Amino acid sequence: GVIMVFAPGYEVGSASFDLAVALSRITFPYLWCIALVSLCSGILHVNHQFAASAATPILLNVALIASLFILTPWTNTPAHALAYGVLGAGFIQLFFMVWQVRRI
Structure with a gap:
């Protein structure tokens, strides 16, 4: 459903469609992060910290580059390594920002 809305050119059941679904499942939690x-960020901006x-x-960017070098040998495709890098970056960014907010 979601892939067909955002990337309507894929044929359901094709290898490209299946890859898009798999990568979307990996990266979806990044939206919450x-x-x-x-x-x-809004909390920090209100306190004039930018x-x-x-x-x-x-x-x-660092997480994506690191994931390509570190994870590619252990994943099916480099795209999978990047998807895991996006997810990891989300958690790193969230940890960093929560740490910054707690310092206020």
């Missing part, structure tokens, strides 16, 4: 990161919010994309 980034929503909470945004909430923390550096942590600006730094969170750096954490995502």
Whole structure:
């Protein structure tokens, strides 16, 4: 359902469709993490603290690069390694932002 809405070109049952579904299942929890990161970012902005919010994309980039190097040998495709990297980055970003909010 979701894949057909956001990427309507895939044929149900094809290898590409199955891969898109698998990767979506891995990365979906990132939405919850980034929503909470945004909430923390708003709290920091109200308190005139902007550096942590600006730094969170750096954490995502580092996690993605690291996941490619570290996880690719153990996953089916490099795309799977990146999907796990996105998920890991979400938790890293959330931990970092909660830590910053607690410092207020």
